[in-house]
Amino acid sequence: MLIKRLEVTGIRNLRSASLNPLSSINVLYGENGAGKTSVLESIHLLSSARSFRSHKLKPLINSEMESCVAFAEIDIPGAGYQPVGVERFKSPATPGIIKIAGQSVKSAAALAENLPVQVISSDTFKLLEGSPSVRRQFLDWGVFHVEHQFHPVWKNTQRCLKQRNSLLRHGRIDDQQLAVWTDEFVGLARQLDGFRAHYFQQLVPVFEQTLARLLGLEGLSLGYYRGWDKDTDLAEVLAANAIREKEQGHTSSGPHRADLKLRYQSASAADILSRGQQKLVVCALRVAQGYLLSQLTGRSCVYLVDDLPAELDKKHRLALCALLEELKCQVFVTCVDHKDIDDCWSEQAAISMFHVEHGVINAKTITTSS
Ligand SMILES: Nc1ncnc2c1ncn2[C@@H]1O[C@H](COP(=O)(O)OP(=O)(O)O)[C@@H](O)[C@H]1O
Ligand SMILES: [Mg+2]
Known part of the structure; x- marks a missing residue:
């Protein structure tokens, strides 16, 4: 598991949110506009200092805040879990701040090295x-x-x-x-x-x-x-x-x-x-x-899969989830209704569920009927 804990401040409608505890598979569900994709953007920020949706910073940062922060404990090769944080500012004059294990870092390439991320989204x-x-x-x-x-x-x-x-x-x-x-x-x-x-x-x-x-x-x-x-x-x-x-x-x-x-x-x-x-x-x-x-x-990487069920029938959702589970990578999946993918994972899978609503994130325990 590459990321142990995630904290987000000022990314779109996520004014202050945390995801804890994280598992190998993390499912974020909730209505349209709740803030699910914004959580994936926050993780992406930790791997490249920018979002995967757009290079522009202004729309990414909460309209009432001047900066946004993503913070996580990340498993760094040879060093164990270390704090990694990225802060970006609306003002183009203020350079972003990247900190890895307490040290300021200039290049975003150092982030990518520690946290390889793959995105599967509407793009x-x-x-x-x-x-x-x-x-x-x-x-x-x-x-x-x-x-x-x-x-x-x-x-x-x-x-x-x-x-x-x-x-x-x-x-x-x-x-x-x-x-x-x-x-x-x-x-x-x-x-x-x-x-x-x-x-x-x-x-x-x-x-x-x-x-x-x-x-x-x-x-x-x-x-x-x-x-x-x-x-x-x-x-x-x-x-x-x-x-x-x-x-x-x-x-x-x-x-x-x-x-x-x-x-x-x-x-x-x-x-x-x-x-x-x-x-x-x-x-x-x-x-x-x-x-x-x-x-x-x-080494393993993190998968950000935005709206996993979209475009896929049941058979192919199952195939994709089985593949993601087998990869032994940490996966963050979003969907509107968790029932669409509840039965796509194996019984042994370690899953954390998070309900996202109006920018507020709550960890949930889901009991499936099967
Ligand atoms: N800069 C911003 N400041 C405040 N709210 C924003 C900003 N950018 C987008 N939003 C709002 O944040 C929400 C985040 O949407 P998103 O993460 O895409 O939702 P989901 O993936 O759950 O459908 C939307 O309701 C959107 O209107
Ligand atoms: Mg979305």
């Missing part, structure tokens, strides 16, 4: 139908958590790309200077692609096994596009595009264009699958990442 479909950046982020989540060198290489690639693009945007380009940045960019791109390709190779079989548990979808394929032609060196691709790049003022190919391709019956999966099928494919992708994380690092 889920973006992983199939959204822009490539959503899929790159998904892929990079996995690479970040298993390959320590990934983050510095990724950051250097971003910096290098920015420099190269700014040179390309200049009217008179210094070709020698451009060549220096191109060389560095190509070197970093190879490294980044190497990390991503290696991770992807390991993810595919886990994804296929996971999907088979959720959905009989023969013929769904998952492919990786590295951001430039698979048979040509990036240096050659950039050289061939040199004139066009100068006209357009940005780098045409590279790891910033990487993507995952999900195809079903030779069409894009997003165009052909039903909403329920799409949700299950995305769940399989995200659950596969959790499996792989624990296989490769021995």
Whole structure:
């Protein structure tokens, strides 16, 4: 269990709320607008210093408060349960405060390292139908958590790309200077692609096994596009595009264009699958990442599943809950009526139930009739 206790102040309608005790499976139920998704946003804040719903801070912070705080006791590798807190302010002039085990921390990457979180929400479909950046982020989540060198290489690639693009945007380009940045960019791109390709190779079989548990979808394929032609060196691709790049003022190919391709019956999966099928494919992708994380690092992550029953029939709710339970990850699930998923868990499952009403959270004991 990664999170032992959660306290929230000033996140949307949660003026002051706490969830205690937490279990492996935590079910938050209540009417629309009660504050269930806001609890998931609070946990997300502890893993990235921002919400998964929006990058904007103002709507996240309670309208009558100036800042919001999420606080939890988190199981940190090698250190046991430690206090972790994040405070964000409405005023753009006030930087956020991150504290891990009593120490102030500058980078949100340290939060992500301690608390890997996977979100399955109404934005889920973006992983199939959204822009490539959503899929790159998904892929990079996995690479970040298993390959320590990934983050510095990724950051250097971003910096290098920015420099190269700014040179390309200049009217008179210094070709020698451009060549220096191109060389560095190509070197970093190879490294980044190497990390991503290696991770992807390991993810595919886990994804296929996971999907088979959720959905009989023969013929769904998952492919990786590295951001430039698979048979040509990036240096050659950039050289061939040199004139066009100068006209357009940005780098045409590279790891910033990487993507995952999900195809079903030779069409894009997003165009052909039903909403329920799409949700299950995305769940399989995200659950596969959790499996792989624990296989490769021995660590687990937290799953935030907003409105679990939505789009899913009984059979598929059961399949998804069984999978989440088996993962041995901590799971936070929201639903309007807990009866929709009460009988989806095994008898051994450790479950905490919380009723959310008008921003107030109460721990409940539910006695099922079965
Ligand atoms: N900045 C804010 N300040 C106060 N209340 C807010 C703010 N943002 C949203 N809300 C309210 O908080 C509630 C939280 O909604 P949400 O967590 O999405 O509910 P649920 O997931 O239970 O349907 C809603 O009733 C919404 O109107
Ligand atoms: Mg909600």
